[in-house]
Amino acid sequence: MLKSRWTKAVVFLLCLAPFAHLAAVLFACLEQPDMSSPVWRILVPALPPNPLDFFTHLTGDWTLRFLVITLAITPLRKLLGLPDLIRFRRPLGLFAFFYGCLHLLTYLWFDKLFDFHEIWKDVARRRFITIGFAALVLMIPLALTSTKGWIRRLGGKRWQLLHRLIYVTALAGVVHYYWLVKSDIRLPALYAALVAALLLYRLAMSILRRTRQSSAVSKPTPVES
């Protein structure tokens, strides 16, 4: 089932659902349609009193969620014995980048009205913005080299090394969130725990691999007589 084209299409549509939600709320805010119709009551139960706050937090949340889901693919493949999950890793990573871009756009447009002088001051001076900006910028090379052609051009090993930048992005994203909350750190702590678990899994696996390799090299197989 994981191999089916249809599964991929369904996953793609699911990944677009948050975007559809954001678009519906944006449309409702701008056009103020008749909200009493049942469709609107389900899609947008109430208009957000602070749209800037609403869009910033929702796009930021989805960026972190997609980063966590993307990082979870490799461990899940191994733990569940589902190697075909790899087909979803690239689109999921690209969706993390997509929602990250929407997050940045919300800030540039609604918060700063594209005042680049003010934006530069923020990026240079305020550490939570500096690190959030860095997290997104680090995703750009990954998004650009996500095609089969680039894997070929870079070679599998180098491509893989480059794409480990997502670890840095995920860590920076969590710190960005932690630095921005006022006092209630429960949500950033949750994301931090998830990212830490996913990265520690990789660390443990690589140590395990290395010790196995070295023991295989150093100890000659005993000859049975």
Add this chain to the structure above:
Amino acid sequence: MSIPKPAGLGQADVTPRPVYLNRRKFLAAAPAAFAATRALLAPPALAATRLNIAAKSPFSTNEPLTAADVATHYNNFYEFGTSKNEPARNAQNFRTNPWTLSVEGEVAKPRKFSLDEILKLAPLEERIYRHRCVEGWSIVVPWIGYSLSALLNLVQPTAKAKYVAFESYWDLKQMPLARPETAGIAFPYVEGLRLDEAMHPLALLSVGMYGESLPPQDGAPVRLVVPWKYGFKGAKSLVKIRLVGSQPPTTWNLANAHEYGFYSNVNPQVDHPRWSQAKEQRLPSFFKNHATQMFNGYADQVAGLYSGMDLRKNY
């Protein structure tokens, strides 16, 4: 064995015939009576009462009011949850009757006020104030109340009184989310003003907004509003006002002194460490494009309180 005749019951104690005949009527009335009892026991916070406004205040701005729905569904009231939409949901059963506000400390006449006494202490005015949150958004609210000085004058602060501390209600039974380990701030919530700030006529003791008593999520039944300072200075659901000799420790200042100063006057020139304070978002606008004014536009009235002070240091 003799059975004693029950004492004290005579002909007069027999249920009178008309009452007896009407017993079904009584039974029929019981559910209604029960419902009436329920209504008495039900949290009175649910019913907003209209307040009689004696006067419109000359301090009012003529800027367009923020829709009541927006102002009452976007609250920072950590006792009822740390998200802005939580207080409107979680505070609905908050009991505000009976209520006691104790005014004590360095005063000649310490006193406990009931809500009824607070409502009648001075004529209620409607004051339309700008309200600027430290987070960068603002609203325009028609508060109802009177100058805090009216209450303070009644208790007669002594010469030792230099500061005023305001304490909010705190009760884990009614506010199960008000735990320091999750909300990240200490409880009960305490805010403070210098005595001259507290005596300034703009400092408002508020009991209502938009023509009615305060909704629970906005600090029912009585709260402080200090329009030239960031919103968090206006402590909600007040139970204690203490006049003291030295600057009281205040909640957000204790949580993060670097970001929330004791004064916290609205000042577009002094940034919050994490964002510029030069502009604000007038809700429900999308854009942060409204210029923030010095002392939130009340500089003419209050700038004198701070003459000679370095406002960058005393942020």
